[in-house]
Amino acid sequence: MSDKIKDDLDAAIAHIRELETINRSERVTVDLAFKAINSQLGAMDALAQRALGLEKALAGMLFAFDDGVGRDWSAPLLDYARTLTPAAEFQSRAKAGEDE
Secondary structure (H helix, E strand, O other), rough: OOOHHHHHHHHHHHHHHHHHHHHHHHHHHHHHHHHHHHHHHHHHHHHHHHHHHHHHHHHHHHHHHOOOOOOOOOOHHHHHHHHOOOOOOOOOOOOOOOOO
């Protein structure tokens, strides 16, 4: 085999190894990006679940108050809360006489 062909093959092999290294590095970067995205989606889901729980609690508290009920300081607060969520009856999972 001529020296020129051997040098060209060695250069090609080196180039292929370099591309494999870059490909592995890109794969690791993509994997890390997907892990970060999944982590953020999990955190967003947890926040959404917390928001739903808080909205349910607020709706239950508003259901306990009719319009016009409350002290002077609480009426504006209740009116504002009603703009965030409508009042809804809260159904406790606890049996009558038991604490939740």
